[in-house]
Amino acid sequence: MQRLPTWPVAAGSLLLGFAVADLTGVRPLGGIVLFLGALWCGLRWRRQQGLAVAILIVLAYLAAFALSHPLGRAIGSWPAVFVVSAVVGLIAWARADREAPPGTGVSPAASR
Template sequence: MSMIDIKDPKNVNTAAVVGLGLVGGWLTARETGIRPLGGAVLAAAGGWAVRSWLAKTDPLTTAGLTALYVGGFGASHPLAKKIGSWPAVLTVTTVAAGAAGVLADR
């Protein structure tokens, strides 16, 4: 038995991980004022989600979900100028987490 018991990737709720990465990364950057720290949260959650998507789905689905996650992060910036920061982050998170839930978690 190892010192750290890591959850099997097929049992990870990736929709929750995506939500944590996008909302948590944004909040971390906003509240600390250290944007790279928010990026580290975003990247860590993204890596954890990709690990699970690879175990649960095929490479094409994994690539699509990864593109949606990264694209959501990128899209939230111009969207924030139109609808505000919180609505933009919540919108892209809902889309990305919803896709993860439907395509990988169900």
């Protein structure tokens, strides 16, 4: 049985966190979703890739969250959240979930 990749959880938790905060009007509820998503992903990344890589990907997640605010003023809240979610998903996929091309013998996700 294959494990759930981290990229949909990382990207999805940014989207869901914003949706919860936006729809309920309670920003801390959205923050809980973001925290839980980052925690789950961070623990998986640490187990798969090591502490240094996990910290770097979590920092990218947090930076994307922070950057979504000024970006939201420029292009709108939902478009900004979609952009940063896509970027975080791509980073997580490229660094933690992607399988290496055949014949390379190296895979970012090889230590699962």
